[in-house]
Structure formats: C-alpha cells, structure tokens
Amino acid sequence: MATVGIKDIATLAKVSPATVSRVLSSPELVSKKTLNKVKKIIDEMGYRPNRIGASLRTRKSGNIVAIIPDITNPVNAGIIRAIEQGAQSAGYSILLGDTQGLVERERHYADLVTSGQADGVLLFCSRMPFRIDPTLPLSGQIPPMVNANENMGNDEIVQVAVDNVAAAKAAVDYLVAQGHKRIAAITGPDDIPSSNERLQGYFAALEEAGLVLDPDLQIAGTYTVDSGVNCAEKLLLLRKRPTAIFCFNDEMAIGVMKLLKKQGFLIPEDVSVMGFDDIHYAEYVTPALSTVHQPLKEIGTACINLLLEQLRGNHVPPGRQFLPFELKLRASTGPAPHF
Amino acid sequence: MATVGIKDIATLAKVSPATVSRVLSSPELVSKKTLNKVKKIIDEMGYRPNRIGASLRTRKSGNIVAIIPDITNPVNAGIIRAIEQGAQSAGYSILLGDTQGLVERERHYADLVTSGQADGVLLFCSRMPFRIDPTLPLSGQIPPMVNANENMGNDEIVQVAVDNVAAAKAAVDYLVAQGHKRIAAITGPDDIPSSNERLQGYFAALEEAGLVLDPDLQIAGTYTVDSGVNCAEKLLLLRKRPTAIFCFNDEMAIGVMKLLKKQGFLIPEDVSVMGFDDIHYAEYVTPALSTVHQPLKEIGTACINLLLEQLRGNHVPPGRQFLPFELKLRASTGPAPHF
DNA sequence: TAGTTAGCTGAAAACGATTTACATGTTAAT
DNA sequence: ATTAACATGTAAATCGTTTTCAGCTAACTA
Numbered sequence: 001m002a003t004v005g006i007k008d009i010a011t012l013a014k015v016s017p018a019t020v021s022r023v024l025s026s027p028e029l030v031s032k033k034t035l036n037k038v039k040k041i042i043d044e045m046g047y048r049p050n051r052i053g054a055s056l057r058t059r060k061s062g063n064i065v066a067i068i069p070d071i072t073n074p075v076n077a078g079i080i081r082a083i084e085q086g087a088q089s090a091g092y093s094i095l096l097g098d099t100q101g102l103v104e105r106e107r108h109y110a111d112l113v114t115s116g117q118a119d120g121v122l123l124f125c126s127r128m129p130f131r132i133d134p135t136l137p138l139s140g141q142i143p144p145m146v147n148a149n150e151n152m153g154n155d156e157i158v159q160v161a162v163d164n165v166a167a168a169k170a171a172v173d174y175l176v177a178q179g180h181k182r183i184a185a186i187t188g189p190d191d192i193p194s195s196n197e198r199l200q201g202y203f204a205a206l207e208e209a210g211l212v213l214d215p216d217l218q219i220a221g222t223y224t225v226d227s228g229v230n231c232a233e234k235l236l237l238l239r240k241r242p243t244a245i246f247c248f249n250d251e252m253a254i255g256v257m258k259l260l261k262k263q264g265f266l267i268p269e270d271v272s273v274m275g276f277d278d279i280h281y282a283e284y285v286t287p288a289l290s291t292v293h294q295p296l297k298e299i300g301t302a303c304i305n306l307l308l309e310q311l312r313g314n315h316v317p318p319g320r321q322f323l324p325f326e327l328k329l330r331a332s333t334g335p336a337p338h339f
Numbered sequence: 340m341a342t343v344g345i346k347d348i349a350t351l352a353k354v355s356p357a358t359v360s361r362v363l364s365s366p367e368l369v370s371k372k373t374l375n376k377v378k379k380i381i382d383e384m385g386y387r388p389n390r391i392g393a394s395l396r397t398r399k400s401g402n403i404v405a406i407i408p409d410i411t412n413p414v415n416a417g418i419i420r421a422i423e424q425g426a427q428s429a430g431y432s433i434l435l436g437d438t439q440g441l442v443e444r445e446r447h448y449a450d451l452v453t454s455g456q457a458d459g460v461l462l463f464c465s466r467m468p469f470r471i472d473p474t475l476p477l478s479g480q481i482p483p484m485v486n487a488n489e490n491m492g493n494d495e496i497v498q499v500a501v502d503n504v505a506a507a508k509a510a511v512d513y514l515v516a517q518g519h520k521r522i523a524a525i526t527g528p529d530d531i532p533s534s535n536e537r538l539q540g541y542f543a544a545l546e547e548a549g550l551v552l553d554p555d556l557q558i559a560g561t562y563t564v565d566s567g568v569n570c571a572e573k574l575l576l577l578r579k580r581p582t583a584i585f586c587f588n589d590e591m592a593i594g595v596m597k598l599l600k601k602q603g604f605l606i607p608e609d610v611s612v613m614g615f616d617d618i619h620y621a622e623y624v625t626p627a628l629s630t631v632h633q634p635l636k637e638i639g640t641a642c643i644n645l646l647l648e649q650l651r652g653n654h655v656p657p658g659r660q661f662l663p664f665e666l667k668l669r670a671s672t673g674p675a676p677h678f
Numbered sequence: 679t680a681g682t683t684a685g686c687t688g689a690a691a692a693c694g695a696t697t698t699a700c701a702t703g704t705t706a707a708t
Numbered sequence: 709a710t711t712a713a714c715a716t717g718t719a720a721a722t723c724g725t726t727t728t729c730a731g732c733t734a735a736c737t738a
Contacts, residue, residue, distance in 0.1 A: 005724060016688045021726060031686060046470075051454040052400060053724025055391045056693045062456075063434070072420050077411040084410070084437045088444070093451065095402070096435040098423045105427070112432065115390040116694090117401075131385075225623065254623045261625070280411075284564065284593045286600070286625035344694060355718050360696055370716060392694030395723045455724090682737070691728085701718075708711080 004045050013041045024049060055116075064307065065095040065118040067109045069125050074279045075296060076124055079148055082300025083122060090308050092119075103127065113143045120144035120307050126152050126193045139318075144310035148303045149294075151193035151320070158310070159320045160302045164194050167292045167325040168201025168246070169208075171274050174327060175244045176209040179336035180272065184217040184242035186231045186252050198248050198276065217242055221252050228255020236263065243271060243336045250275035250282045253289055257332065268334030278328050287331035298323050343384050352380045363388060394455070403646065404434040404457040406448045408464050413618045414635060415463055418487055421639025422461060429647050431458075442466065452482045459483035459646050465491050465532045478657075483649035487642045488633075490532040490659070497649070498659045499641045503533050506631045506664040507540025507585070508547075510613050513666060514583045515548040518675035519611065523556040523581035525570045525591050537587050537615065556581055560591045567594020575602065582610060582675045589614040589621045592628055596671065607673030617667050626670035637662050 010017040015034060022029050023038045030038075041047075055061050064087055068076050084094050095118055097109030110129035112118040120143055123129065132141045138156040147159040175183050185202045188195030199218075206213055216238055221227035228247060232255065235242055247253035253275030257267055265271050267287055275282055275291035282289040302323060309316050349356040354373060361368050362377040369377075380386075394400050403426055407415050423433050434457055436448030449468035451457040459482055462468065471480045477495040486498040514522050524541045527534030538557075545552055555577055560566035567586060571594065574581055586592035592614030596606055604610050606626055614621055614630035621628040641662060648655050 006726095007724080017725080018688060018690095018727075019686085022687090025726080029686075034686080048450060048453045050724050051451075051456045052391060052394045053455075053693090054726070056395050056695085056724075057726045059693070061391060065432075066435075070420075071410070071423070072413065072416040074411065074413070077416050080435070081409075081411050081437055084435055085439075088447070093404075093456070094435045096405075096419070096423055096433045098420055100424075108427070111387060112390075114387045116392075117390045117432070225619075254620075258623060280564075281593075281620040281623075284597060284620075285623055345696095346694080356695080357697075357719085358717065361717095364696080368716085373716080389694050392723090393696070395694075395725090396696045398723070680738090682735100684735080685733090687730105687732080689728105689730090692726085694723105696722085698721085699719090702716085704713100704715080706711100706713080708709100 004047050006047075006049065009038065009041055009045060009047050012045070013038045059116070061117055061119050062092055063095050063112075063118040064092050064120045064122060064304075064311075065097050065109050065112045066122040067097045067099060067106055067124060067129060069099055069101045071096065071098045074281075075149070075277050075294065078296030079124075079300040079303070082297045083148075083304045086301055086304035086308070090304075092308075092311075094122075099125070101125070120311050121146075122303055122307060123147045123152075124149060126150040128152065128154070144307055146303045146307045146310075149194065149299060151197060153193060155320070156318045158306050158316055158318050160299055160306065161194070161320065161322065162292075162294050162299070162325045163322040164197035165201040165204065166322075168198035168248075168276070169205045170201075170325070170327055171246055171276070171292050172202050172205035173208075174329070175246065175272060175274060175333065176205060176211070178244075178272065178334065180242075180244040181211055181336065182214070182217065182240060182242045183211070183244045183246060184219070184235050186219050186221045186228065186235075186245060186247045186256065188221065188223050188248045190220050195248055202246060214240075221248070223249050223251055225251050225255040225258070228252030229259045230255075232256040232259040236265075241271075244274065244333070245271060246274045246276075248276050250277045250279045250289060250291055253282075253291065253332075254285055257285060257287075257289070267332050270337060272333040272336075274333055278326075282328075283330070290330045290333040291328050293326040293328045295323050295325070343386050345386075345388065348377065348380055348384060348386050351384070352377045398455070400456055400458055401431055402434050402451075402457040403431050403459045403461060403643075403650075404436055404448050404451045405461040406436045406438060406445055406463060406468060408438055408440045410435065410437045413620075414488070414616050414633065417635030418463075418639040418642070421636045422487075422643045425640055425643035425647070429643075431647075431650075433461075438464070440464075459650050460485075461642055461646060462486045462491075463488060465489040467491065467493070483646055485642045485646045485649075488533070488638060490536060492532060494659070495657045497645050497655055497657050499638055499645065500533070500659065500661065501631075501633050501638070501664040502661040503536035504540040504543065505661075507537035507587075507615070508544045509540075509664070509666050510585055510615070510631050511541050511544030512547075513668070514585065514611060514613060514672065515544060515550070517583075517611065517673065519581075519583040520550055520675065521553070521556065521579060521581040522550070522583045522585060523558070523574050525558050525560045525567065525574075525584060525586045525595065527560065527562050527587045529559055534587050541585060553579075560587070562588050562590055564590050564594040564597070567591030568598045569594075571595040571598040575599075575604075580610075583613065583672070584610060585613045585615075587615050589616045589618045589628060589630055592621075592630065592671075593624055596624060596626075596628070606671050609676060611672040611675075613672055617665075621667070622669070629669045629672040630667050632665040632667045634662050634664070 099105035106129040278293035438444035445468040558570045617632035
C-alpha cells in the first residue's frame with residue numbers, strides 16, 4: 001500500500017504540511033496558485049489523507065455505531081439501509097453491531113464510542129448500554145444517541161418509532177368493525193416495550209368496543225414463525241376459539257397461517273389473521289397478509305438526521321417522535337363468521 | 340464523557356505510561372505487584388484506552404469493511420451476521436458499506452482501507468473496487484480481502500461461495516428427472532457472474548439430458564418479485580409453454596408463483612417452479628418453494644476466517660472455495676404434466 | 679512616506695497511545 | 709568483591725494529521 005503522507009506532498013509541492021491540510025479542508029484560505037499546485041501533486045501521487053491521524057487530532061472518528069439485535073430481521077435491515085445512506089452522504093460510516101440480543105454485546109458496542117472509535121450511537125433495542133448515574137440528568141452522561149423503533153421508557157432520549165399503541169388499536173378496531181368479538185393477541189416477549197405498547201392498543205380497542213377481555217386469548221410469542229405455530233395451536237385448543245388473531249409481527253402471523261391451513265381452517269372465512277410490520281413477504285404469502293405497515297425508510301432517515309444534528313453540536317429536543325403507520329388490508333382478514 | 344488518558348493512570352499509579360500500556364497489552368512483562376496496582380486504578384477510573392491513538396501508532400484500525408450491494412437482501416444479511424460474529428470474537432468491528440450496486444460507492448468504501456480506517460475488505464460484489472495495475476501480480480496491490488458469494492473472474496483472489504454451476508445443474512437435473520422437457524430459466528442481470536454460472540449449469544443439465552435449447556425459454560430478470568412476474572408473463576404467452584420454470588433466486592420464483600396462481604395455473608400440476616437461495620420465506624409461501632439451499636452461516640464463517648488469517652499476516656492460498664449446497668424439494672415442483 | 683490592513687504561509691505544538699533503547703535495582707555466580 | 713544476568717521501570721521518539729500563532733509580503737490609507 002502506498003504510504004505517502006502529508007509531509008511528502010508538502011515537500012514535493014514546496015509548501016508546509018499546514019498548507020496541504022488547508023488545501024484539503026479549507027481551500028478558501030489558500031491562494032489559487034498554491035491550491036492548484038498542491039492539488040496537482042495530490043492527484044499525481046494519489047494521496048489519501050490518513051483518517052486515523054486526523055481523527056486523533058480532531059477527536060472525531062467519523063463513525064456511528066448501530067447497535068442492533070438482529071440484522072437479518074427485515075425491519076431492522078430496512079431501517080439500517082436508510083440510515084447508512086444518510087450517514088454516507090454526511091461523511092460518516094456505520095459500524096455494525098449485531099448483538100443477538102445479548103447485553104454484553106450491547107455494552108461492547110457502546111464502548112466503541114467510549115474508546116473514540118465512534119462519535120454517536122443508533123440503538124435498536126430498549127436497554128441503555130451506557131453506565132449512567134440515575135441521580136444526575138442524562139444529557140452530559142451519554143454521547144449523541146437516537147433510539148430506533150423501540151421505547152426506552154425515558155423521555156430524555158431521542159426516539160423515533162411508530163405509535164405502537166395507536167397502530168395496534170387501529171388494527172384491532174378494524175377487526176372489531178368486521179364483526180369479530182373474540183380477538184386473540186399473540187404478543188412478543190414481555191420484556192420488549194414495543195410489544196407491550198401494542199398490547200395496550202389491543203386492550204384499548206377491546207375496551208372501547210365493550211368486549212370482554214379474555215386472558216386465554218392473550219399469548220406471548222417470541223417473534224418467530226415457529227412461535228406463531230405454537231401459539232396458534234394453543235388458541236385452537238380453546239373451547240371458545242377466537243375468530244381473529246392479531247399477531248404482533250408478521251413472522252408469527254405467517255406461522256399462524258401455516259398451522260391454520262394445515263388444520264383445514266379457511267382464512268379469513270373461519271379465522272382472520274392480522275400481522276404487524278408489513279415485511280416484504282407479507283404480500284406474497286397466501287392469502288396475502290393484512291398487517292400494519294411501518295415506514296422503514298422514513299424511520300431510518302429520521303433517525304440518522306436527528307443523530308447528525310446532535311453530532312453537529314446542535315441541541316435536539318429529546319422525547320419520542322412518531323411516524324405514521326398504515327393499515328394494509330389484504331386477504332387474510334374478513335368479516336367474522338356467522339353461526 | 341470522561342477524558343482520562345493513559346498518562347493520568349500512570350500518574351495516579353505512580354508508574355510510567357509505558358508500564359500502563361504493558362499492563363493492558365502484555366501483562367506478562369510486568370511484575371504482579373505493579374500489575375495489580377495499575378489494574379486497580381484503571382478499574383477505579385473506568386479508563387478505556389483511546390483506540391484512535393493506539394491505531395495511529397500500530398497502524399491497525401481494528402476495522403473490516405463489508406462492501407455489500409444490498410443489506411436488505413436476506414442472503415447478504417445472513418452471511419453478514421456470521422461474519423460480524425466472527426469478527427467480533429477476534430476483536431474486529433465491521434464497517435457496513437451498502438452500495439446499492441453503485442460503483443462509486445464501492446470505491447468509496449474501498450477507500451476506507453486506503454485511508455487507514457479499515458484493515459481488510461469483505462466484498463459481496465464482483466467488481467474490483469481498487470485501482471490496480473493489470474500488468475503486475477495482484478498480491479501486494481490489494482489489502483487483505485475475501486469475496487463472498489460472487490465470482491470475480493480472477494483466481495488470484497480468495498473467494499468463498501457455493502458452486503453455482505453444479506447447484507443449478509442439480510436443480511435442473513431434478514426437473515429433468517421429473518419428466519420435464521421444456522424447462523425455462525429466469526436468470527439474473529447478465530453482468531452478474533454468479534447468475535451466468537447458474538446459466539451454465541442450466542445448459543449443462545439440458546445438454547446432458549439431450550434436450551433442445553430453446554432461446555425463448557431463457558429470460559433475464561432483475562432478482563425482484565416484480566421481475567419474476569414480468570418474466571413469467573412472457574413465458575406464458577409462448578406458443579409452447581414451459582412445464583417448469585427455474586428461477587435464479589427465490590424472489591423471482593415468488594413472483595412467478597404469484598402470476599401463475601393469478602392466471603389459474605396449478606403449481607406444480609401445470610407448472611413446476613424452482614428457486615435458488617432458500618431464503619427464510621421460501622418455506623412459507625404456498626405451495627412451499629423448492630429451491631437450492633445456500634449455507635449462509637457457513638459462507639460467512641469461512642469468509643471471516645480467511646480474512647482474519649490474512650490479517651494475521653499469514654498467507655492464504657487464493658482461489659475459489661466451494662461450500663456444499665443442498666436441493667430443498669418442497670411442494671412447488673412435481674412430475675411433468677401428461678397430455 | 680509611514681502605518682495599517684488583509685491575505686497567505688510556515689513553524690511547532692498538540693492529539694493518545696505504543697515501543698525501542700536504555701537505566702536502575704536485585705540476585706546469583708564466580 | 710566483582711561481575712553477569714535478569715527483572716522491572718523510564719524517557720523519548722513515533723504514528724499523520726490539524727490548528728494556533730506569528731511572520732511575511734503587498735496593497736491600501738492617511
């Protein structure tokens with residue numbers, strides 16, 4: 001690898017390293033003549049400034065670390081893609097921290113900013129990865145950070161997501177309007193705040209409709225297809241079966257439909273199925289899955305913009321920022337069966 | 340942000356910075372007594388060595404850049420996840436370079452190693468992102484690099500993938516064995532080497548079976564669901580329709596099935612559909628998609644191991660390394676229809 | 679003409695670690 | 709007692725930039 005440094009360029013151009021540096025970062029301070037002379041040498045030599053040297057001096061790494069439980073999750077992948085795009089245009093690179101849901105890996109990646117390898121954090125999970133003193137105000141204790149698509153239960157943190165309560169309520173409202181009275185909910189793990197928010201929305205819709213809240217109809221899944229299958233099995237064993245199943249993500253909804261079809265149930269004639277997320281494939285399962293659309297690209301863009309704003313040193317008002325969801329009604333939901 | 344440096348620790352522990360450095364990186368050179376003393380101070384102060392300073396001196400960034408056309412593609416996401424895992428255990432971080440297929444972004448991310456921000460490259464596309472002199476041997480001109488799942492048409496590069504020719508041939512062999520005589524191929528874009536390899540496998544299988552090669556049955560798609568729909572439309576307009584369609588990825592296969600069902604064709608009674616990749620959802624479309632399984636985790640692990648080996652300064656024999664594929668036969672393929 | 683001023687440029691000091699070469703102190707061997 | 713060997717610690721150079729401060733020149737003002 002070529003190892004030509006700023007000094008070499010300076011020598012060749014018969015100027016000082018300072019001038020070369022200025023040519024690169026504040027050309028307006030340099031006279032046209034020297035500017036061209038230096039630029040020419042830089043081109044000829046194919047000189048690339050060493051970013052590590054610059055980082056050491058400026059105390060800016062130019063990196064942002066994204067702490068993500070699972071990059072293979074299409075929701076996360078969709079958000080991260082928009083984030084990467086925005087970061088790149090602003091001259092930042094994304095460090096990928098797939099944590100597989102493990103606290104120690106969340107901490108590990110958070111440490112990258114402590115050790116100067118990253119300037120800010122994009123957090124896709126709900127735990128605070130930094131050691132903080134709860135008696136002190138949060139700002140000042142943490143680096144620039146934005147939470148993507150989760151709820152950290154702390155309004156001092158900048159957070160971007162869909163209003164899960166409202167979105168879940170809208171989904172259940174629709175099922176209610178279709179005449180369903182026994183609506184089951186397959187939730188996510190109960191330590192995930194966004195899942196609990198969806199559950200609240202579910203409760204709110206039932207209450208507003210004056211429907212009884214049957215605890216048997218509420219089951220916790222794990223956001224996987226298999227868990228959808230398992231939960232659906234339990235629901236079908238019930239003496240009074242649900243006529244609609246609201247799954248807190250599309251994966252589980254796909255699992256539910258798989259079992260339903262296997263057992264000979266018609267979707268949506270016997271049972272309606274509603275998902276959440278609107279992953280790419282929701283449209284292509286049979287019947288096409290009704291679900292709640294999350295605007296991944298917009299969420300990603302909002303996250304990176306809010307983070308960049310902080311990195312520029314500007315104040316960003318903390319708190320949650322909601323982006324609009326959309327109910328996608330496809331073929332897996334329909335009127336409640338008569339009997 | 341605490342800004343405690345190695346000098347502060349040294350002062351507090353009444354030793355020199357060099358000793359503190361040794362405590363961290365080569366503890367065996369330090370006496371037990373000083374070791375404990377220094378460690379205690381480090382803990383008390385919560386000192387984290389600044390990685391930028393260290394990088395500048397050691398000329399190692401501890402980063403690996405992954406250059407990927409599209410992180411939302413489940414195949415790439417699956418591979419990258421295994422890569423990230425292996426990198427993290429070796430103390431490396433992954434810089435995510437989603438290029439959206441653009442040459443300039445590939446170059447941009449390759450530049451990260453030129454500028455010292457990354458020590459090695461994981462390449463998910465087939466173009467060489469570094470400017471090289473073709474008259475000189477490649478080694479020495481490029482940094483440690485491994486190609487994932489593509490073919491760069493250059494045996495001086497370390498490359499890990501599935502044997503696309505053999506895999507495609509196996510898929511078509513199976514269709515032939517099921518009695519199909521008119522087997523269509525929906526390929527990927529024709530500038531993608533792995534797609535061309537699959538095409539070769541398709542040709543080889545047909546030739547071996549003594550089947551005529553009808554150019555009408557070969558259409559180039561773009562690896563998207565929509566393109567699957569479009570290509571299938573063209574195939575169905577043919578006077579002599581295919582009885583089986585081999586799609587070079589699962590997305591297009593899903594599109595093909597969507598159109599087929601819409602037009603009232605039975606799968607596989609009227610037309611068999613075969614995919615490639617075995618993405619997670621292939622199992623859950625209806626009918627379940629027969630496809631070629633790619634071992635994503637193994638590919639990722641092999642890639643990162645080969646790269647780490649190079650980063651350790653060891654020679655890795657260049658060339659392609661094939662990992663075993665697997666034919667997943669599900670419900671979308673069956674015997675050719677009688678007539 | 680002398681005094682300002684504006685516009686460029688250069689010298690040198692950071693930034694925060696690692697590492698080489700050397701100094702000191704201690705023990706063991708002669 | 710002298711020396712050698714070893715264990716431990718220190719001082720200082722180094723990595724490649726950026727940036728402050730000061731100096732120089734040339735042009736402008738009074």
